[in-house]
Amino acid sequence: MQIFVGQLVHTLDPTTIQYSSLSVVGVSDNGVIDFAVHDLSPGDVERIIQEQLSQKANLDKGWKAENVKRTVLGHGEFLVPGFVDTHTHAPQFPNICRGQQYELLDWLKYITFPEEEKLADVAVAKRLYNEVVRRVISLGTTTCCYYGSLHLEATKVLADECQAQGQRAFVGKCNMDRNGSPTYVEASCSSSVADTRSLISYIQSLPKLPTSSPLVNPIITPRFAISCTDELLSQLGTLAKENPGMLIQTHISENASEIAYTHALFPNAPHYAGVYDTHGLLRDGTVLGHACHLTEEEVKLVKQRNAGIAHCPTSNFNIRSGMANVGKYLDRGIKVGLGTDCSGGYCPSILRTLQDACVTSKILSLSTPPKPLDYKEDPEKLEGKHLPISTLLYLATLGGADVCLLKDKVGNFVVGKEFDAIVASITGDNTPGEQGRANPAVWYSADDDIQTLVERFLFGGDDRNIKEVYVCGRRVGGWGHSQ
Numbered sequence: 001m002q003i004f005v006g007q008l009v010h011t012l013d014p015t016t017i018q019y020s021s022l023s024v025v026g027v028s029d030n031g032v033i034d035f036a037v038h039d040l041s042p043g044d045v046e047r048i049i050q051e052q053l054s055q056k057a058n059l060d061k062g063w064k065a066e067n068v069k070r071t072v073l074g075h076g077e078f079l080v081p082g083f084v085d086t087h088t089h090a091p092q093f094p095n096i097c098r099g100q101q102y103e104l105l106d107w108l109k110y111i112t113f114p115e116e117e118k119l120a121d122v123a124v125a126k127r128l129y130n131e132v133v134r135r136v137i138s139l140g141t142t143t144c145c146y147y148g149s150l151h152l153e154a155t156k157v158l159a160d161e162c163q164a165q166g167q168r169a170f171v172g173k174c175n176m177d178r179n180g181s182p183t184y185v186e187a188s189c190s191s192s193v194a195d196t197r198s199l200i201s202y203i204q205s206l207p208k209l210p211t212s213s214p215l216v217n218p219i220i221t222p223r224f225a226i227s228c229t230d231e232l233l234s235q236l237g238t239l240a241k242e243n244p245g246m247l248i249q250t251h252i253s254e255n256a257s258e259i260a261y262t263h264a265l266f267p268n269a270p271h272y273a274g275v276y277d278t279h280g281l282l283r284d285g286t287v288l289g290h291a292c293h294l295t296e297e298e299v300k301l302v303k304q305r306n307a308g309i310a311h312c313p314t315s316n317f318n319i320r321s322g323m324a325n326v327g328k329y330l331d332r333g334i335k336v337g338l339g340t341d342c343s344g345g346y347c348p349s350i351l352r353t354l355q356d357a358c359v360t361s362k363i364l365s366l367s368t369p370p371k372p373l374d375y376k377e378d379p380e381k382l383e384g385k386h387l388p389i390s391t392l393l394y395l396a397t398l399g400g401a402d403v404c405l406l407k408d409k410v411g412n413f414v415v416g417k418e419f420d421a422i423v424a425s426i427t428g429d430n431t432p433g434e435q436g437r438a439n440p441a442v443w444y445s446a447d448d449d450i451q452t453l454v455e456r457f458l459f460g461g462d463d464r465n466i467k468e469v470y471v472c473g474r475r476v477g478g479w480g481h482s483q
């Protein structure tokens with residue numbers, strides 16, 4: 001068992017955040033949160049720990065208190081649930097920051113497809129994906145939805161890397177049997193589906209966590225409607241039906257030209273969301289990237305099907321796609337998480353994405369018409385307002401877990417969940433010899449309360465403030481972590 005003693009923050013729903021200036025969290029050897037007691041005074045800590053340990057000893061005679069490992073956090077440190085990235089592209093990381101001059105369709109053609117093509121070489125995949133997964137973990141992402149390239153072997157390597165480095169992940173091979181380039185498109189619909197089936201079997205054979213949950217999961221990945229023939233979408237719909245709990249990821253309604261092109265390719269579909277729906281690809285566990293320009297009819301359908309949205313604001317600004325109205329989606333009860341969407345987005349950090357989600361909501365709130373003097377704001381509604389800290393942290397953690405159908409397993413520190421967590425450190429990396437790495441953008445004051453520390457972390461933090469990263473109770477990264 002491990003016991004963490006210190007400050008903590010987590011969310012319980014989109015508008016409920018819990019701060020605790022002193023908590024004790026016990027994590028069993030299988031990685032499950034065994035007990036969590038909050039709002040303690042310093043004098044209570046030892047008594048609470050001894051009570052919990054004696055209960056354990058009573059229940060299990062072989063249990064030994066001397067095997068308990070304690071982690072006591074310092075003042076500028078606190079526990080945050082691990083971040084969930086609901087949308088990113090592992091093969092595109094070498095392109096991060098490139099291609100500023102393009103919007104989506106040209107960006108795909110001139111920047112993205114040529115980069116993804118390089119993954120035909122498994123040796124390239126091995127070098128690249130080792131680095132990608134390591135960097136993403138170092139930024140505090142404990143669960144990540146990855147798009148791979150079109151290549152089966154390279155995408156197996158990506159799954160292997162997540163497994164080896166201990167990151168909870170959903171890994172998909174992109175399906176794309178049209179509208180690529182002459183050298184970057186799948187040979188046929190049947191080979192696309194056959195490779196997808198092979199990848200699913202491969203990933204399902206990887207070792208499970210001590211809780212028997214899979215660490216790495218397959219995810220069905222039709223790139224977007226434009227890159228899939230009707231036949232391919234239908235066959236992927238059949239595959240989805242055969243695997244009812246399996247996630248599906250794709251892009252939707254990201255930019256104006258993409259939407260127009262989709263309508264031209266699928267003239268009989270009622271709208272963009274209808275293309276996925278009529279092929280059995282819009283359901284609980286579908287992760288829809290972007291959703292910047294959904295019509296009212298589409299919003300209703302997404303809610304009806306219980307699909308989720310990956311909000312990718314850094315990418316939406318970077319390639320000038322649009323702004324998703326997350327407040328509205330949450331008000332309607334639609335599941336929403338955050339996606340870095342590298343390399344449409346130029347930063348693999350969920351902290352950066354959270355900041356851009358905040359900016360998006362501020363721009364939307366500033367562009368709503370002035371309210372009449374007697375206007376009564378509905379305190380329950382988020383649409384038209386800037387998103388509060390509770391909602392932003394929710395999107396980065398529990399909201400993402402909800403989108404990935406993992407809400408009952410991770411996303412906060414509720415007893416019975418698997419311990420996916422970050423030890424955030426506002427004081428920065430103060431290991432001897434490493435003082436130069438303290439983050440100059442983050443101020444720290446010894447009298448900061450937990451609310452202040454959390455704001456400083458969310459708006460100024462980066463990997464220098466991510467000291468430890470845990471997935472299912474196992475330490476997998478953070479600046480103090482040796483590989």
Ligand SMILES: Nc1nc2[nH]cnc2c(=O)[nH]1
Nearest residue numbers: 089223224251315341344
């Ligand atoms: N942002 C983004 N949008 C897409 N639509 C289809 N493919 C992609 C991609 O790789 N990135």
Ligand SMILES: [Zn+2]
Nearest residue numbers: 251289341344
């Ligand atoms: Zn994307």
